[in-house]
Structure formats: structure tokens, C-alpha cells
Amino acid sequence: xxxxxxxxxxDFDPTQPLPWNEQxxxxxxxxxxxxxxxxxxxEFLFTIARQAVLTSLHNPEAIRYRxxxxxxxxxxxxxxxxxYQIPIESWRNKRSKFLxxxxxxxxxxxLNSAIKLLEMFVELLKKLRRIAxxxxxxxxxxxxxRFFAMIMExxxxxxxxxxxxxxxxxxxxxxxxxxxxxxxxxxxTNYVLRQPPQKQGNWVKQVLTQxxxxxxxxxxxxxxxGARALSDIRDRGIDLVANAAAQSADHIDNFFNMLRIELxxxxxxxxxxxxxxxxxxxxxxxxxxxxxxxxxxxTELYDVCLALTMKKRVVGNDANADGKDLVLITGANQxxxxxxxxxxxxxxxxxxxxxFVPAESFCANVCRxxxxxxxxxxxxxxxxxxxxEELARMSAIVDQLTPDCLVLFNESFAATNERxxxxxxxxxxxxxxxxxxKVFFVTHLYAFAHGVWEKKVPNAFFLRAExxxxxxxxxxxxxxxxxxxxxxxxxxxxxFAAQEAVSAS
Numbered sequence: 030x031x032x033x034x035x036x037x038x039x040d041f042d043p044t045q046p047l048p049w050n051e052q053x054x055x056x057x058x059x060x061x062x063x064x065x066x067x068x069x070x071x072e073f074l075f076t077i078a079r080q081a082v083l084t085s086l087h088n089p090e091a092i093r094y095r096x097x098x099x100x101x102x103x104x105x106x107x108x109x110x111x112x113y114q115i116p117i118e119s120w121r122n123k124r125s126k127f128l129x130x131x132x133x134x135x136x137x138x139x140l141n142s143a144i145k146l147l148e149m150f151v152e153l154l155k156k157l158r159r160i161a162x163x164x165x166x167x168x169x170x171x172x173x174x175r176f177f178a179m180i181m182e183x184x185x186x187x188x189x190x191x192x193x194x195x196x197x198x199x200x201x202x203x204x205x206x207x208x209x210x211x212x213x214x215x216x217x218t219n220y221v222l223r224q225p226p227q228k229q230g231n232w233v234k235q236v237l238t239q240x241x242x243x244x245x246x247x248x249x250x251x252x253x254x255g256a257r258a259l260s261d262i263r264d265r266g267i268d269l270v271a272n273a274a275a276q277s278a279d280h281i282d283n284f285f286n287m288l289r290i291e292l293x294x295x296x297x298x299x300x301x302x303x304x305x306x307x308x309x310x311x312x313x314x315x316x317x318x319x320x321x322x323x324x325x326x327x328t329e330l331y332d333v334c335l336a337l338t339m340k341k342r343v344v345g346n347d348a349n350a351d352g353k354d355l356v357l358i359t360g361a362n363q364x365x366x367x368x369x370x371x372x373x374x375x376x377x378x379x380x381x382x383x384x385f386v387p388a389e390s391f392c393a394n395v396c397r398x399x400x401x402x403x404x405x406x407x408x409x410x411x412x413x414x415x416x417x418e419e420l421a422r423m424s425a426i427v428d429q430l431t432p433d434c435l436v437l438f439n440e441s442f443a444a445t446n447e448r449x450x451x452x453x454x455x456x457x458x459x460x461x462x463x464x465x466x467k468v469f470f471v472t473h474l475y476a477f478a479h480g481v482w483e484k485k486v487p488n489a490f491f492l493r494a495e496x497x498x499x500x501x502x503x504x505x506x507x508x509x510x511x512x513x514x515x516x517x518x519x520x521x522x523x524x525f526a527a528q529e530a531v532s533a534s
Contacts, residue, residue: 030183030284034172034291035081035383037094041291043076047083049429050400054083057401057439058374062334066304067297074300077293085381087395089317095383096314097170102295103302108164113296115153115160116289122149123282143274144199150281151192158184199274298384301333305387310336310343315380315391320433323467323488324394325350332372333379333387344504345388346372353490354462358471359478359511364494365504366471367439373469374399374437396435396467400426403439415444423457432465439471451477462488478511 035041048054055061060082068075086092102109123146157180165177212218305312311329318324329345336343346369350356358366376386377399402423405415419442426436442450442457454470454477461468472478481489493509496502 030179032176032284032288032291034098034176034288035095035294036091037172040287041081041294043080043290045080045084047080048398050426051083053401053403054374054378054399057403057437058371058378059334059338060375060378062337063301063375066337067301069297069300073289074293074297077290078297081294081297082378082382082384085378085396085399086383087320087381087397089319089395092317092381092383092395094170094172096385098172099295099298099383099385100314101168101170101173102299105164105167106299106303108160108167109292109295109299112157112160113289113292115157116285116292119150119153119282119285120289139272139275143278144196146278147192147196147274147281150278150285151189151196153285154184154281155189158189199270302385304337305333308336308340308342310387311345311389312385313388313390315376315386315388315393317380318392318394320395320397322394323352323354324392325353325356325467327376327391327393328389330369330372330376330386330388330391332368333375334371335368336387343368346506348490348492348506348508350490351392352488354465354467354488355458355481355486356469356490356492357478357481357511358469358492358494358506359473359475360492360494360506361496361502362473364496364502365506366494368504369492369494369506370437370439370469370471374401374435377435394433394467396433397431398429398434400430400434400436401439402426402436402441404441404443416442419444420453430461430464430466433467435467435469436461437469440473441470443473447474447476450474451480455480475511475513479513482510 031040033040060079063082064075064078067078086095161177161180161184165174165181168174168177208219208221209217210219302312310331310333326349328347330347331343331345344365346365348356358369360366372387376388376391377393377396379386380391380393381395402419405418423441430436438454442453444450445453451474454472454474458468458470458481478491482491491509491511492506493512494502495505495507
């Protein structure tokens with residue numbers, strides 16, 4: 030049995046390697062805030078959320094497959110949580126009652142443990158069948174329709190009747206029937222477990238039916254060697270059956286483990302959705318475009334991690350950068366530029382793992398990889414200067430880039446003077462665009478930003494952090510020409526005004 034709730038044709042692999050730059054992505058986009066919200070304090074949910082978000086899908090059709098399943102989950106949250114409890118119960122029971130059961134190396138012990146485990150699994154499979162019977166009609170996605178159809182087809186009443194009969198037979202309440210031959214030295218060989226003859230319903234027939242002659246013997250209660258010999262003979266006969274029962278239990282166990290993994294992603298999405306709903310924040314299912322298309326348009330896109338941290342609604346932004354390879358973001362200090370850049374990266378990753386995104390609407394092309402180049406705090410242990418460190422990180426990123434990747438720059442190359450920083454930024458961005466790399470760049474390098482503006486680069490789009498006449502930041506970004514000032518004086522006056530107020534008091 031297969032769940033196929035993450036991919037149309039294969040299982041989700043929770044051990045697949047994470048991207049080369051997962052640490053930088055986690056730090057720059059504050060992904061742990063997102064993962065913690067999805068986990069709700071559950072370490073397993075945190076691990077699966079991290080794995081799913083960071084291992085992006087690159088096929089729009091695969092993204093839509095997960096989106097449809099997630100839509101079903103949002104409409105049937107209580108059913109999904111009930112489903113998830115089945116593999117959780119299996120995992121807990123196995124840990125508390127059956128831990129180390131397959132460490133038993135003698136057949137009788139292995140068979141006994143396997144039967145007990147199978148009995149527990151069968152009860153859980155019956156719960157799964159009951160949920161399918163009661164709720165399958167409520168689900169519309171291809172993934173869940175196929176999943177429930179599989180449950181109802183493979184776990185029908187005949188299946189449970191056969192399994193119950195096998196479990197009862199394997200308990201050997203009437204003893205074990207074996208056949209064997211005499212081998213060299215009159216040692217037993219070719220031990221085969223036989224099906225016991227069916228009992229006749231009429232006891233008179235049982236008494237009067239002629240039987241083949243049979244011979245038997247009894248072991249004295251104090252004959253330890255004889256008892257061990259008889260036990261060895263029994264183990265030889267049931268060895269294959271014990272292994273088959275253990276393999277059957279292992280097969281069902283693997284199914285429950287995979288069901289737990291794949292449902293964990295959707296339970297994490299449910300947790301996140303419920304928290305955002307409490308904050309009154311909008312979410313929507315994005316429209317993924319092919320990687321060779323340049324699409325990036327959205328309304329009320331916000332930084333989901335900021336909303337989760339502040340526990341209130343935050344400002345969203347609108348833009349239409351369809352057909353653009355370069356988006357340059359300039360404007361007032363502390364005007365929301367870095368927050369906006371983070372919202373771009375978060376929405377891209379969330380879209381490409383099949384989630385909803387934090388926006389009223391969102392459409393973007395799929396990217397082959399998402400990379401961040403953010404300024405870092407001064408490291409006193411660095412053996413080289415800050416600019417050298419930035420360039421070294423940029424070189425490492427370039428080694429990983431392929432066409433149709435997305436690179437987010439946040440105030441990069443500002444560790445030197447304006448002229449040199451602008452020259453470095455301009456040359457790097459020009460080279461990236463020639464290789465069909467999509468770029469979002471937050472910068473205070475006026476010469477760089479205005480130089481691109483003056484060249485009227487057709488595939489460039491310009492956003493500017495809004496500042497009102499009295500210096501108030503709205504945290505809105507609007508399309509516009511880069512300005513020569515970042516209004517750092519506003520911050521200077523704000524800081525010293527606060528200090529004067531403290532001194533006066």
C-alpha cells in the first residue's frame with residue numbers, strides 16, 4: 030500500500046539532502062520561525078516541515094498536485110488530524126509495547142511478537158477503513174481520491190476476514206503439524222509446516238472415520254533435553270512462517286511510517302493556517318508558472334515570519350514584475366525593504382513546496398534554486414576584510430547557480446565606498462542576468478541603482494520604500510525611480526530626540 034500524498038508517483042523521502050545553502054536560507058529568511066509555527070511544539074513536525082520547505086518542487090504540475098491535496102486538508106481539518114492519529118498511535122504502541130521485538134532470533138519468539146504486532150496493526154487498519162467509509166466523499170483532490178479508493182479496495186471485509194483467520198491459525202492452539210524425512214544418520218530433514226486437517230462438524234463422523242495409523246510419544250516433565258529437542262523441531266517447522274509474519278508486520282509498519290511522514294506536512298500546514306487565521310492575515314494558493322517564464326505579481330504580500338513574531342497583522346505590498354529579471358529596491362532606511370525581500374523568498378519557497386502563500390494573490394515562475402546574499406555582522410575572527418568575505422560568499426553562490434535560479438541581495442557590497450561598491454554590484458548583476466538568473470536587490474548604492482535606471486534596462490523593475498513628508502515610514506513599496514538619499518537623517522533626529530527626552534526627564 031502506498032499513500033502518494035506528496036508526489037503523484039513516489040514516496041516522500043525525509044532523508045534526501047537539503048540544499049547546499051540551507052543554513053544561509055534559514056538565517057536570512059528566518060525560516061525557523063516558520064517551521065516552529067508549523068510544528069506547534071512537535072519535533073517530528075518541525076523536521077518534516079523543514080525538509081519539505083527546503084526541498085523544492087520544480088514542476089508546476091507537481092506543485093498543483095500538492096496544492097489540491099492541501100485544499101482538501103484545509104476543508105477537512107478534523108478528518109486529517111484524525112487520520113494522522115492512526116500512524117501516531119502505531120508509532121507509540123510500537124515504542125511502548127513492541128520495542129526490540131525483532132531482536133528475537135528464535136522462530137517461536139519471533140512469530141509470537143509478529144502476531145501481536147499484526148493484531149495491533151489490524152485494529153488500526155480497521156480505523157483507517159472506517160474513516161474512508163465515512164469521509165471519502167468529502168475529498169476532491171486526485172491524491173486523496175486515489176488514497177481512499179486504495180483503502181476501500183485493499184482493506185475490504187474479505188481482507189480482514191482472511192487476516193483474522195491467518196492470525197488465529199498462526200497461534201497454533203492445537204499444536205504444530207509438521208512433516209519430515211530421515212536424513213543421513215537418521216537425523217530429521219526437510220521439515221515442512223502442514224495445514225491441520227479441517228475438523229468435521231459431526232462428532233459421530235469424527236469417531237467412526239477410519240484414520241491412518243499414527244504413533245506418538247510423550248516427553249517427561251523433567252526431561253529438559255527432550256523438551257529442548259522438541260522445541261528445536263518445532264522452530265524448524267515454523268521458521269519460514271515466522272519470517273513471513275514478521276515481513277507482513279514490517280510491510281504494514283512501513284505504510285504507517287510513510288503515512289505519518291506525509292500527513293505530517295499537511296498537519297504542519299494546518300497549524301500555520303490556523304495561526305494566520307487568528308491574526309486575520311490573508312493566505313492564497315499561488316499560481317506557479319514554468320521556470321523559463323518571467324512572472325512575479327502579487328497583492329498584499331507580507332512577511333509571514335514577521336506576522337508570527339509580532340502576533341498581529343503586518344503591512345503587505347502589491348507589485349507586478351511580470352517579464353522582469355531584475356527588481357531593484359531602494360528608498361528610506363527602515364522603510365520595510367529587507368522585510369519585503371524576506372517576503373519574496375518565503376513566498377517562493379512556500380509556493381514551491383505546494384503550500385499556500387502569505388498574500389491575497391501571488392503568481393511567480395518556478396525557480397531552480399533560491400539563494401540569498403545578505404550583509405553579515407562584522408566578525409572579529411575574520412582573517413580578511415568584510416568586502417573580501419562578501420565576495421567569497423558570492424563566488425561560492427555562483428558556483429552553484431544554474432539558469433532560472435533566484436538570488437536575493439540585501440545591501441550587498443556596501444562594505445566599501447559608493448563608487449567601488451556600485452561597480453562591483455553592477456558587474457555581478459549584469460553577469461547574472463546574462464545567465465538568465467532572476468535577481469531581487471535591496472541597495473543603498475545610488476550610483477548602481479540609478480545607473481540601471483538611466484540605461485532603461487527593459488527587464489528591470491524599480492521599487493522604492495515609501496516615506497511621507499513628515500518622515501513617517503508606511504512600510505509600503507511603490508514603483509519609482511531610485512532617490513539619491515535614504516533619509517538617514519530621519520533616524521538620526523529620532524534617536525537624538527529620544528535621548529533628549531530621556532535627559533529632560
